[in-house]
Amino acid sequence: MSTIDEVPLPEATFGERVTRLLGVVAGDPTARAELDMARVIDELKALGAEPIEDLTPEEARSQPSPADAVSSLMARYGISDPDEEVRTRELRYPGADGELAARLYTPAGVASGPLPLVVYYPGGGWVLSDLDDYDASARAIASRTGALVLAVETRRAPEHKFPAAHDDAVAAYRWALEKAEELGASPGQIAVAGESAGGNLAINVAIAARDREMTPPVHLTLIYPLAGVDLTTPSFRTNEFARPVNKAMIGWYLGHALLGVDQKEDPRLDLVGHADLSGLPPITLLTAEIDPLRSEGHELADKLRSSGVAVNAVDFEGVSHGFFGMGAIVRHARSAQELVASDLRSAFGFEERGARAGRAL
Incomplete structure (x- = not known):
């Protein structure tokens, strides 16, 4: 291979x-x-x-x-996994209402001693969230940053409606802070990342850390995050029938995740419309051209900047929602992975920040 x-x-x-x-x-x-x-x-x-x-x-x-x-x-x-040497360990963490699955990724060939840690939230619209489906993303981050990655599952809808996943996400971050040394991580070098609905969880974790006086993450990575509830944005119109994610699918996710339409006004869901985004750590924000969520990702970047948050927002053309973990096949995914790794390594003090790929926003 x-x-x-x-x-x-x-x-x-x-x-x-x-x-x-x-x-x-x-x-x-x-x-x-x-x-x-x-x-x-x-x-x-x-x-x-x-x-x-x-x-x-x-x-x-x-x-x-x-x-x-x-x-x-x-x-x-005949292509092999570029990150197959990353080691994994299955764990359990105390969610907001019972134990849930987590997986710790350790990069190959790292020096002994505490490593930085990235707490990673997979996508799946809070309905399909699964560690295996997003394994490649977590592996890539670990391999390219030299950091540990703790991928965590949260409760899924419709069995557990909003805000169950959000409560679990905060519980996972709090647990990572408390157990950092046991995990082999440095408590002062913890970042948060998330993909799609997991990107929504990731930024809400940082907001919760700010509001609940927890140690804040040193950096946020938001990969085509779900940041609003308006299904009439320009990208929803342009990509109404896109694949593998389209307008009807986002409506399907929200329909299963929410108890009622009134919950769309919750600032944890409508980040671009109702959330207070001030006081957050520096953010790397990726969007994809063939994605209904593209416009709200751009709106989120604008609102973060107007709130005084440092944002490296980059748009990748010619790729669809979900592309980030496809580095074994999709060249833009490899570029996106390197960009994310560069910004994370800078946040951890490993190297200068500033690698660029795609189109900066």
């Missing part, structure tokens, strides 16, 4: 070129995807994944995921 750099993907076939041309004519958002990203989307469909908005939560949890599509392509092209 080899890496993607050693075994580059083949050029577009005639069928792929025709499909992309027809997609452009039909206004399919996915037609704007880079070839490597498009192949992941097509592979997910080939594996039998159905539109999540047409499924029950149980059905959605059992069907193939984007991570499965990446694994399938890796096997087809």
Whole structure:
């Protein structure tokens, strides 16, 4: 097995070129995807994944995921996991209402002694959140930063409605602070990261740390975070029928996660409309072109800056929501991973901040 750099993907076939041309004519958002990203989307469909908005939560949890599509392509092209040497250990932590699963990632070849720690919250719209589906993201962060990564699960909707996941996320961060030394981490070098709905959890953890007088994280990484509840933004219109995440799917997530529409006014959900974002640590914020959440990510960056928060906001064109953990196949994912790692390493005092990729906002 080899890496993607050693075994580059083949050029577009005639069928792929025709499909992309027809997609452009039909206004399919996915037609704007880079070839490597498009192949992941097509592979997910080939594996039998159905539109999540047409499924029950149980059905959605059992069907193939984007991570499965990446694994399938890796096997087809003979590509190995670039971060396979990262070691993992399964843990349990006390959530807000009982124990929950966590996984500690330790990078290979690190020096002995306390390491920085990144508390990472996976995506899944608070309904599909799963450590395995976001394993590649956590591995990449650990491998490229030289830091420990603690990935945590939270309770899932609809079995546990909002704000269950948010309460668990805060409990996980508090536990990480208390157990840092036992985990092999330095208590003064803890960052928080999250992807999609997990990005929403991550920034809410920092807000809770500010308001509850907990030790704040030294840095936040927000990867295409869910930051609002307005499904009429420009990116929701442009990417209404995008894949693997579209407008109907976001509505499906919110419908299962919330007790009622009045909860949309909660500042933990409507960050761009109702949250106080002042006094937060420096933030790296990534958005993707083919993503309904793109506009609210840009709005979040603007509001953070107006609140006095330092933000490195970068938009990646030609990729879809969920691309970050696809570094084994998608080149922009590797660039995004390096960007996140650079900013985290700077926050930990390892190197100068300032690596850039994508389009700075």
